[in-house]
Amino acid sequence: MSQIKLSPRLQAVADLVETKQKVADIGSDHAYLATYLVESGRVAEAIVGEVAKGPLDNAKKTVANSGLSTKIDCRLADGLFALKAEDRVETVVIAGMGGLLIKKILNDNRALGPFQQLVLQPNTDQDAVRSWLVANGYRISQEQLVEEQPHRYEIIVAKPGQEELSDADRIFGPILRKEAGPIFQAKWQHEQARLQLVLDRLEEANQKTNAKYQEVAAKIAQIKKELHS
Numbered sequence: 001m002s003q004i005k006l007s008p009r010l011q012a013v014a015d016l017v018e019t020k021q022k023v024a025d026i027g028s029d030h031a032y033l034a035t036y037l038v039e040s041g042r043v044a045e046a047i048v049g050e051v052a053k054g055p056l057d058n059a060k061k062t063v064a065n066s067g068l069s070t071k072i073d074c075r076l077a078d079g080l081f082a083l084k085a086e087d088r089v090e091t092v093v094i095a096g097m098g099g100l101l102i103k104k105i106l107n108d109n110r111a112l113g114p115f116q117q118l119v120l121q122p123n124t125d126q127d128a129v130r131s132w133l134v135a136n137g138y139r140i141s142q143e144q145l146v147e148e149q150p151h152r153y154e155i156i157v158a159k160p161g162q163e164e165l166s167d168a169d170r171i172f173g174p175i176l177r178k179e180a181g182p183i184f185q186a187k188w189q190h191e192q193a194r195l196q197l198v199l200d201r202l203e204e205a206n207q208k209t210n211a212k213y214q215e216v217a218a219k220i221a222q223i224k225k226e227l228h229s
Contacts, residue, residue, distance in 0.1 A: 004036040009153050012146040013095050016119050016157050020090040031059035035066050048074045049082030080109035091117040099125030103132045114160040121155045127170040139163040143175040145183040152187040172226055192223045
């Protein structure tokens with residue numbers, strides 16, 4: 001039983017990690033997730049990658065305080081460059097970053113892949129992450145939305161494979177949009193309302209012929225279609 005208490009977001013990420021020998025957490029937020037996974041027996045070993053010394057020291061402190069320094073290796077490196085082929089990492093977790101940064105991390109050292117499992121939690125630009133996955137030999141196996149007020153987070157799990165995604169799949173998530181649960185509805189209703197405010201301001205400024213106006217209007221129409229509203 002782990003002594004670490006995870007936030008709802010990180011707990012959802014942890015629950016999606018398959019039981020494996022070794023997991024890597026890139027950008028670890030004090031190594032809480034890696035510590036929880038090892039303490040709870042979900043994984044045998046973990047590697048924590050941090051790009052700056054301060055966060056690395058925080059991660060090492062958490063690991064040392066938990067008595068897991070022999071099972072969790074904290075490394076200073078940029079993204080996936082914290083890993084080597086001989087590490088035999090099966091699952092990679094990248095959570096709590098922008099989608100474009102996650103895409104860059106995956107792309108910078110993609111020769112290491114494909115990994116047996118990717119658990120990704122992009123805060124933004126989820127469509128860019130999904131596009132990268134299908135273009136680089138992965139299929140989306142699971143998706144989950146978790147609410148941690150005032151935010152709603154998308155978690156994308158991928159495994160080696162091939163699939164094609166429509167534009168709507170990339171934006172809304174192929175699994176999330178099929179389930180269309182209450183958190184999904186709330187997330188996109190909120191986004192629709194936010195975009196409508198932008199559109200109203202552009203209209204007040206007589207910008208209806210502006211490319212930005214057309215772009216925002218198209219996004220609103222796409223959300224309305226998805227929500228059948």
